Amino acid sequence: MVANDGIDLIVEDGEIHALLGENGAGKTTLMNVLYGLYHADEGEILIDGRPVRFASPGDAIKAGIGMVHQHFMLIPVFTVAENVILGDEPTGPLGLLDQSRARSEVRELSRRFGLAVDPDAIVEDLPVGVQQRVEIIKALLREARLLILDEPTAVLTPQETEDLFEVMRSLRASGHSILFITHKLKEVLPIADRITVLRLGRVVGSTVPAESDEQQLASMMVGRSVLLRVAKAPAEPGEMVLEVDDLTVLDERGHTAVDHLSLEVRAGEILAIAGVQGNGQTELVEALTGLLAPAGGTIRVAGRSLEGARPRAVLRAGIAHVPEDRVRDGLVASFSVAENLVLNTYDLEPFARGPVMNPGAIEASAKQRAGEFDIRTPSVKAPVGTLSGGNQQKVIIARELTRPIKLLVASQPTRGLDVGSIEYVHRRIVEARDQGDAVLIVSSELDEVLALADRIVVMYRGRIVGERLGGADRDEIGLLMAGSAEERTAGAGDGGEAVG
């Protein structure tokens, strides 16, 4: 497959160049070519006007290219200094490691670019944003003049994103060039000097922030005009569906992940839980879906307690679950689309009678649902692993929304999806609400929370630190997510008054 097709890209000295494109547009492939991980079949790379050929990342590093991967390449149990020198260790006499030189170099770089990092800190103890700085220092130490940042903001809080942008500006001021890869429209306009948009492996356009806006960039990315806001009528909350009271959940290491948390969701409303990942959202959802037994508190669905209920019983009680990690928890990649569509209803009529499954009924239902939910697949017999991320998510949404449910629990429902699929998934979620389902969304994407929610609660360190109505102020939610404006509410139920 051609992932990159005749791409021309020019990055000037001291420029922040944003490379914008949907998942699968070929951004990462292009970066890997620039970094010597893949080889181009045609075309050439020039640095300062001279053609270069990279056989490996080592060549790229020598040529002054540094890369910060989306998934950090750090060793968690090593110190910052040890990580930074890894692969290019300064040695003293007899080939002994020169740790003190490493430390002083880290300090020097931190000072120059405003990257506050302690060289002796253990990497796993550092917040994600600081770990990212370690990656940047690592590249700078190898005298990178062009830094490639691959989706650097995906794991950051809004505040950390601002800090990163500061660092990027100071790097630019010192003459470094930055290639900033992202699919987040909102981020490119304030920071980039030039924006190049990729679609289906081709450059569809290049522009400067002063001459463009979000709507225009979105259309370029998707190839058609898109709705940036989800069209939805005001919520009409009905009867109580989900009542969580004083819930405490421990994570696998026995630490308190959900800390005496209470919340309520009514039929016909969307409650979004905002928060940076790792603040107990995963454990909360696992407790709600019966995958993790709570250490305390109660969960009631439509008035019925789910204490001690196994996942199967929870599913059958009318809870739909769109898991956070769709490949790991939501699908069996090697199974067909049809089989994945009955992954939790395979034993029910009409798909089975007693222990005997009915492949005809399964296939017929799959065909019908693939049409209804716009699942693009060559056939319902194709392995679901061969589908794009967006279509995989549609398989899960189709499976969960076509069985009788009262509550939809969706974790990171659009993570890693392209703009078109995000639009589709959001529309389906709003439709589920309008049909009278209660909806609980867990998302670390602030845009998603703001677009979908009728009510928003912010989760921080296992607790709810604030509640707002949908359409609340972006910065305020961002601050709550960062834990800097902690406020105790008596419980989510009286959140309406808290907003007041």
Add this chain to the structure above:
Amino acid sequence: MTDPAVKAPAPEELAPQPGRTFAARLLDELTGGPVLVTVLAVITALIVGAVLIVFSDENVLATWGYFLAAPGDALSASWDAITAAYGALFSGALGSASAVSETIVAATPLILAGLGVALGFRAGLFNIGAEGQVIAGGLAAGFVGFWLHGLPVVVHLPLAVLVGLAAGAAWGFIPGILKARTGAHEVITTIMLNYVAAYLALYLLSTSVFRRPGRTDPISEPVEVSARLPHLAGQNLRLHAGILVALLGAVAVAWLLGRSTWGFELRVAGANPSAAQTAGISVARATVLAMVLSGGLAGLAGANQVLGVQYTLAPGFSGGIGFEAITVALLGRANPFGVVVAALLFGALRAGGLQMQAVTGTPIDIVLVIQSLIVIFVAAPELVRAIWRIKAARGGAGQPVSKGWGS
């Protein structure tokens, strides 16, 4: 720094896959890779076997000593040795009614135990304990066979077979429940239970209950005629009704895996345990069920040997069937009908190998080497693809399966 060697898979596949166990990856390779690679693995192994045949023949080897003087000698002598050996192997496997009978007799227990191991694979379990389950099944079936007297065939034979099945299932239940309840890895527990079964057999055969009166060596009384699997093609051929049980077993396993809700649960649990859990499927239940069924099928293989071939219990009566069954299941790509084909191939190699040794003097060990090579090539599909210069059919399939133990 990133390993520069990693460049084949698409970027998304570079991300670690936390839920992917070794078993799940192996399963993908077994069921997803093209049949072509399996066939080429067999052919490659036979070619390597041919080289070994040349090396095992001193006279042929001598002609290579003056290869430069008369290359024709060496080449024709080698060709003759290879064709003679493989010719004898082929005729010993399929060349006559008795050859076919011997092939099927050798294949029958491999089908049954191979089905058991394959079923385990599909549920994500490495049942290395088929050998112990074969022994448990054989002991129990044999005991019913010689200890009960005067029963009609229609009662005695099915009873002995079912008790063999139950004993194998019980032997499989132990590692199943241990894994489900405590997380003990089935590879470790089944290997250990193989030893327990083997020494239990030795002990039992030394007790007065099992040991034939008047004998000091550990051998049981012969199984009553009413408990023996009937011959299918006259008394002169060893072909017996066990093959019917085995084929029935293959159909049953195919139905279970492909058409039943239980099989669906097993397959989901095997392919992606975390998705199974999320979908409300009990992985623990699937694990126990798979181990019980797997053990039951291996137990049938043991019953088949005692009631259909040997008619008596003696140490080593299992003959390593349980271990060969693992290779059969791999070669059969964990597919019930694939297992039948693979078992017949191994049966043919076994039956033909004896003939080859008798006629041409080529040691039968070469057959074992060929069998082992087949499995190595099947487990290293990239190697076969490289040898035959074929490309991976789809992304990801090219990953070697034997990367590590994953979980």
